[in-house]
Amino acid sequence: MANSLIRWRTGLIQVNWFVFVILIAVVAFAYYPGRIGAFVGDDFPNIIDNNGVLLGNLSKQELAAAWSANTSGPFKRPLASLSFALNYFYADQQFDPVPFKLTNIGIHIINSFLVFLLSCQLFRTAAPDTPVRKLAFLSALIWALHPLQLTSVLYVVQRMNSMACMFMLGGFLVFLNGRLQLEKPAGVLYMVLGCVLGTGFGVLSKENALLLPLLIFVSEVTLFSPIPIASRFKLYSYYLVTVILPVLFGVAYLLAHPEYVLGGYLAREFTLVERLMSEARILFYYLGLLFYPDNTQLSLAHDDFVLSKGLFQPIETVLSLAGVTLLIVLAIYNTCQKKARFLNFAILWFFVGHAMESTIFPLELIYEHRNYLPSIGVALALVALLHEVLTKHVSNGLLNVLFACIIGSLAFATHTRAAIWSNLDSFSYFEVRNHPGSVRANSAYANTLELKHGPNAETYQHYLTASKLNAFEVSTLIEMFMELNRLIGFQGVAKDQNYSELPVRYDEPLVLNVTYMEALRDLVHREILRRISDKSHPLRTMDSIRTAATCLINGDYECKTIAANVLEWSDAALRQPNFTDKPMMHLIKAKVYFTQGQTENTFVEMDKAIALDPNRMYFRAEKAYLFIELNEYIKAEDVIRQAELLGVANGFDAKEFQKLRDAIVYKRSIAHTQKP
Numbered sequence: 001m002a003n004s005l006i007r008w009r010t011g012l013i014q015v016n017w018f019v020f021v022i023l024i025a026v027v028a029f030a031y032y033p034g035r036i037g038a039f040v041g042d043d044f045p046n047i048i049d050n051n052g053v054l055l056g057n058l059s060k061q062e063l064a065a066a067w068s069a070n071t072s073g074p075f076k077r078p079l080a081s082l083s084f085a086l087n088y089f090y091a092d093q094q095f096d097p098v099p100f101k102l103t104n105i106g107i108h109i110i111n112s113f114l115v116f117l118l119s120c121q122l123f124r125t126a127a128p129d130t131p132v133r134k135l136a137f138l139s140a141l142i143w144a145l146h147p148l149q150l151t152s153v154l155y156v157v158q159r160m161n162s163m164a165c166m167f168m169l170g171g172f173l174v175f176l177n178g179r180l181q182l183e184k185p186a187g188v189l190y191m192v193l194g195c196v197l198g199t200g201f202g203v204l205s206k207e208n209a210l211l212l213p214l215l216i217f218v219s220e221v222t223l224f225s226p227i228p229i230a231s232r233f234k235l236y237s238y239y240l241v242t243v244i245l246p247v248l249f250g251v252a253y254l255l256a257h258p259e260y261v262l263g264g265y266l267a268r269e270f271t272l273v274e275r276l277m278s279e280a281r282i283l284f285y286y287l288g289l290l291f292y293p294d295n296t297q298l299s300l301a302h303d304d305f306v307l308s309k310g311l312f313q314p315i316e317t318v319l320s321l322a323g324v325t326l327l328i329v330l331a332i333y334n335t336c337q338k339k340a341r342f343l344n345f346a347i348l349w350f351f352v353g354h355a356m357e358s359t360i361f362p363l364e365l366i367y368e369h370r371n372y373l374p375s376i377g378v379a380l381a382l383v384a385l386l387h388e389v390l391t392k393h394v395s396n397g398l399l400n401v402l403f404a405c406i407i408g409s410l411a412f413a414t415h416t417r418a419a420i421w422s423n424l425d426s427f428s429y430f431e432v433r434n435h436p437g438s439v440r441a442n443s444a445y446a447n448t449l450e451l452k453h454g455p456n457a458e459t460y461q462h463y464l465t466a467s468k469l470n471a472f473e474v475s476t477l478i479e480m481f482m483e484l485n486r487l488i489g490f491q492g493v494a495k496d497q498n499y500s501e502l503p504v505r506y507d508e509p510l511v512l513n514v515t516y517m518e519a520l521r522d523l524v525h526r527e528i529l530r531r532i533s534d535k536s537h538p539l540r541t542m543d544s545i546r547t548a549a550t551c552l553i554n555g556d557y558e559c560k561t562i563a564a565n566v567l568e569w570s571d572a573a574l575r576q577p578n579f580t581d582k583p584m585m586h587l588i589k590a591k592v593y594f595t596q597g598q599t600e601n602t603f604v605e606m607d608k609a610i611a612l613d614p615n616r617m618y619f620r621a622e623k624a625y626l627f628i629e630l631n632e633y634i635k636a637e638d639v640i641r642q643a644e645l646l647g648v649a650n651g652f653d654a655k656e657f658q659k660l661r662d663a664i665v666y667k668r669s670i671a672h673t674q675k676p
Contacts, residue, residue, distance in 0.1 A: 016117075019137055023112045027105065027144050030411045034154040034418030035101045037427065040444070041300065042157045045543070046070060047084050048095055052652045055085040056093070061658070064651025072160075079204040080160040100156045107162045108153045112144035114169035119380050121176045126223040126341055127384060135383050138403050143379035145410040147293045147417050148286075151300055152372040154421045163205035165373050168212045171198010175216055179224070182231045188238060195242050208356045208373070213242040218352055218377075222335055222345040254360075264362030266578040267538045269472040270307055272360060277308035279358045280320035282366050283351070290371065290378055293410070295417055296434045301444075302366040303470070304437035324351070342384040349377025424448055432462070442466035443476050446483075455486035460510050467527075468507055474536045475544035477506075477528045481565070482548065484521040485558040488514055525565055532572040538580040542588075545569050549588045553595050566592050583613040587622060594626055602626060617643055617653035624660050631671075633664045 039048055047053055052069020056062055066085030067078045083103070091099040119136035127135075143149070152158045152165075171194045178190025195213055202209020217239060227235055254261060265272055282305065289297060308317040331347040334340040353374030357363055383403075390399050420426050428448040431441040446462035453459070460483045466476040487510075502516060506523040532541060549566050551559035570585045570592075579585070590605035606623045613619065620643040627636035640657050643649060649657070 019116055019133075019140075020113050022137075023116070023140065023144060024109055026141065026407075026411060027109050027112060030145050030414040031105045031108070031150075031153055031418050033415065034150070034421040035098050035105065036423075037097060037101065037154055037418075037421040038424040039095070039097055039100075039156060040424075040427070041155070041440075043155070046072070046157045047100070050081075050084075051656070052081065053085045053088050054093070055089040058089070061651065061655060065655035066652075068650035068652040073207045075203045075207060077160050077205055079201065080163055080206070083159060083163065084156075097156065101154055104153050104156060104159050104162065107159065107166055108144065108149070111162060111166050111169060112140050114166065114173065115143050115376055115379075116140035117173055118169055118176070118376075121173070121180070122219065122223055122345075122380065123384070125180070125225070126345075130384075130387060135387055138407070139380045139383045141407050142383065142410060143376055145407060145414055146290070146375065146379070147295060147298055147410065147414040148289050148368055148371050148375065150298070150414060150417050150421070151367070152369040154418060155300065155369065158369045160206040161208075161369050161372055164202040164209045167202035167205065168198050168209050168215070168373065171195060171202070171212055172216060174198070179220075182227060182234060188234050191238055192242070211352060211356060211373075213246065214352045214355070215349060215373075217243045218345065218348045222331075222341055222348060261360050261362065267535075267580050268362050269470075269535070269537070270365070272362075274307055274309065275362070275365065276359065277311070277317045277321065278305070278365055279354075280324050281308060281314075281316050283324060283354060283358060284316075284320050285366070286354075286371050286374075287350075287378075289368070290375055293413055295413055298368065298417065299431055299435050299438070299441065300368075301431060301435060301438045301440035302368070303364070303439050304435050304441075305366050307365070327351075342381040342388075346377045346381030349381075350374045353377065425452070437469060439466045439470045439473055439476060442469070443479060446479065450483070450486075455483060455490045457487075457510055457512065459483055460487065464507060464510075471531065472535065472537055474528055474531050474541040477524055477531065478544040478548055478569075480506075481521060481524045481528065481562075482551070482558055484517050484524065485562070487512065488517050488521070489557055525568075528569055529572050532569060532576060535576070535578065536573075538573075538578075541573060541579075542581055542584055545573070546584070546588055549592055553591060563592050563596055583609040583616065583619065586612070587619055590622075590626070594629075599630070615646060615648045617649050617656070621653070621656045621660060624657075625663075628660065628663055628667065631667070633668060636660065636664060 050069055052065050055066050063082070063085075066082045068076065068081070069085065070077045070081035084100070087100045087103055088095065116136050116139070119139040120132055123130060123132040123135050152162050174194030174197065175191050176194070178187040178192075178194065181187045182191075195216060199209050199212045202212060220239070262272065265275075268275075270278065285305070306314060308314065311318040311321070327347050328351060331344040335344045335348075351374075353376075354370065357367075357370045386402075387399070390402070394402075420430050425448060428441075428445040432438070432445040435441045442462045443466045446459045446466070449456060449459040449462070460480065463476050463480040463483055467473065467480060501511075502519040503523060506520070506527040508520065508523075510520070511517070545566060548559065548562060548569075552562055552566060567589060570589045573579045573585045574582055586605045586609035590602045590609065593599075593601040593605060603623070603626075606619070606626065609619045610616075610623065620639055624636040624639040624643075627633070627639065640660060643653075644657065
């Protein structure tokens with residue numbers, strides 16, 4: 001008997017290793033072309049332009065700085081931030097995209113194997129008479145190779161998403177180890193450890209890991225059989241502590257502090273009601289992409305999705321709301337009736353998986369990576385339902401051929417899409433070709449053209465197109481303004497001072513004449529002010545103004561004369577009641593004044609920034625830096641010391657303060673050696 005058990009366990013390990021090797025091979029095939037793709041979008045603020053990622057060594061101070069380098073979300077996502085820093089360190093301290101993307105691919109492979117192990121357990125529990133390992137393997141392959149997962153893999157910053165998923169799946173497996181032996185003393189311990197550790201480590205990568213207890217509960221009510229009376233108290237107590245009480249606390253908190261949600265809508269172009277109506281349509285859009293992943297529809301940017309303005313604007317809104325309600329009611333009803341278990345599981349897992357990013361919180365409307373976790377339930381249920389239905393009508397061989405075709409087509413689609421992502425030119429071209437109504441796609445394509453050809457009319461035209469697509473957007477107008485500056489200084493542009501037909505609107509066609517373009521630039525500037533004063537996306541507006549200020553500070557030719565413009569844009573943002581980061585705008589003004597030699601105004605603005613956000617160490621570090629630039633080392637040291645006395649500096653702040661002190665020592669030593 002013992003020998004038989006040993007042989008069974010050995011065979012099990014060998015099967016699992018075989019599955020793991022196959023997953024490595026097929027996922028590597030699908031994603032390998034994309035390993036050489038460029039950094040894009042939010043990779044820049046979170047990784048490339050984030051000083052905390054610049055890990056110099058593996059000392060405690062450096063690792064602490066990397067741990068606290070990110071500011072996204074309430075938990076700051078330190079594990080993801082640390083992983084980016086380690087990538088940088090082990091890539092010879094360079095921002096080479098290949099190691100970053102290979103790491104993401106590796107995490108996706110691990111997640112695929114975890115999906116296989118999880119599917120094995122769930123199939124063994126809910127459908128023990130089926131070929132469990134075969135169905136689990138098919139589920140993992142379909143999920144891993146689906147092209148909808150690509151942005152969670154090749155978009156480097158979305159490692160936050162895939163890492164959170166990895167910890168959630170790992171925690172779920174630990175939970176299952178206890179749940180399936182609930183009668184044993186260690187059963188509940190494993191359940192609690194799996195839930196707590198999976199959620200705890202997950203939220204250190206991204207906040208949606210908080211959904212793990214709810215996803216565990218979905219599996220419990222849909223797939224697990226009733227338990228003996230003797231174990232019910234333990235099970236009910238577990239769910240009371242991990243699901244019911246946290247949900248009640250969360251709901252109570254939001255009801256008592258509605259500003260936590262509603263405050264974010266002050267800076268959005270949609271209301272809470274409009275978002276909820278739109279998300280109903282978006283959820284069905286996601287389902288459509290899951291069941292028919294058309295590469296011409298898939299994109300990094302989906303900001304061309306039409307907002308729902310009412311129940312019948314567009315008509316799909318009311319139909320989608322009814323559809324979501326019907327599916328959830330159907331799943332709950334079937335669960336109570338103990339039928340259609342895998343269908344119920346897929347529906348509830350999908351909607352619960354979207355509960356954080358596709359409901360009330362004022363996030364942007366739509367992103368493909370939000371399906372990374374929710375699509376697991378859909379893949380598992382699809383395999384289960386196809387097997388259940390088709391085994392009654394077709395041979396096992398024909399069924400295998402069907403699954404092979406599905407998996408092969410998904411792998412080919414992902415491989416093709418990864419090849420597109422392997423090159424910035426092809427990436428930006430297909431983004432704008434497939435989504436010509438996208439602000440971001442047009443802007444990204446314009447940036448690519450600018451990098452490739454220098455100042456040109458086509459680049460300007462795409463910025464203009466983007467600016468007209470969304471009257472809420474300021475960043476594209478600032479790009480237009482900067483491109484006009486480049487064109488004005490570009491050789492070969494006509495300089496006829498008597499050009500008579502001057503533009504009267506910012507969006508009139510471009511004419512390559514200096515006089516005309518100067519007039520057009522003034523109109524663009526006025527439109528920027530109008531939009532900022534009216535209402536604009538605060539984060540992108542601030543980033544664009546900050547980029548323009550950095551261009552000015554660096555002395556780039558197209559920015560040498562824009563100081564007055566940047567100050568006007570900043571003032572317009574400061575006058576906007578709902579602008580969310582006014583301290584940063586004061587800092588931008590301070591840096592601009594500093595470049596103009598207006599020292600008094602510089603420190604007036606710096607002090608305003610600090611007064612509005614006294615615990616934000618970045619502002620105090622910038623003030624100390626400006627004093628160092630003025631060779632006022634005692635004042636710089638006083639600023640640093642006062643900041644440290646507040647007791648709120650994290651590891652990243654401590655590293656920045658040390659760099660400032662090192663700069664003081666260095667500049668003093670240089671000054672000392674230069675004395676006669």
